[in-house]
Amino acid sequence: MTATPPTLCARCAQQGKTCCQGREIYITPEDRQRIRAFAGKLEFVEWSPTMDPAYLDQDDDPIWQLHVLDQDGRRRILKRKPNGDCLFLGPQGCVLTMEVRPLLCRLHPLTYTADRIDAEPDEGCPRHLLSAAESVFDAIHMTMELARQWHRQLYEEIITDDHDDRIDLRPSL
Numbered sequence: 612m613t614a615t616p617p618t619l620c621a622r623c624a625q626q627g628k629t630c631c632q633g634r635e636i637y638i639t640p641e642d643r644q645r646i647r648a649f650a651g652k653l654e655f656v657e658w659s660p661t662m663d664p665a666y667l668d669q670d671d672d673p674i675w676q677l678h679v680l681d682q683d684g685r686r687r688i689l690k691r692k693p694n695g696d697c698l699f700l701g702p703q704g705c706v707l708t709m710e711v712r713p714l715l716c717r718l719h720p721l722t723y724t725a726d727r728i729d730a731e732p733d734e735g736c737p738r739h740l741l742s743a744a745e746s747v748f749d750a751i752h753m754t755m756e757l758a759r760q761w762h763r764q765l766y767e768e769i770i771t772d773d774h775d776d777r778i779d780l781r782p783s784l
């Protein structure tokens with residue numbers, strides 16, 4: 612019997628840096644609720660302006676522009692450890708189950724706007740670790756059916772993001 616090869620993400624992790632390190636991950640209010648229910652009281656959210664100016668250029672995705680960023684250009688992201696790793700990155704990868712993982716993470720490395728999903732994945736995945744017959748999507752076990760489902764859910768949640776929870780984070784007087 613032929614052994615199933617490790618996913619591309621596992622191969623990537625063996626090589627060192629992965630997309631769970633040094634990234635700012637926007638989470639929807641529902642992502643926040645799901646993670647909070649799973650992780651208990653751990654405080655894992657911050658509101659932060661983007662470090663990447665390209666992120667502010669969302670002309671092709673007005674829904675993102677309108678609902679993700681607040682009036683100060685900040686958005687709800689996962690906190691990171693001092694070394695830049697995501698708070699939920701463990702020695703074996705993400706400690707969150709797929710049902711709890713932020714929708715942005717589930718959809719990575721797809722690129723998309725509200726009305727389309729691009730055919731080609733983000734260029735950050737290490738293609739040199741693919742075998743000859745593999746595509747990036749095969750190697751991370753992503754199907755277009757799942758992608759469409761998560762993409763739909765992501766924008767349904769984005770569109771109702773009214774930033775209400777920002778109030779939690781204001782310092783008390």
Ligand code: SF4
Binds near residue numbers: 630719735
């Ligand atoms: S999604 Fe791509 S960059 Fe991220 S861990 Fe998997 S293979 Fe690596």
Ligand code: SF4
Binds near residue numbers: 707713
């Ligand atoms: S939540 Fe999980 S998948 Fe997303 S960046 Fe953090 S460790 Fe990676």
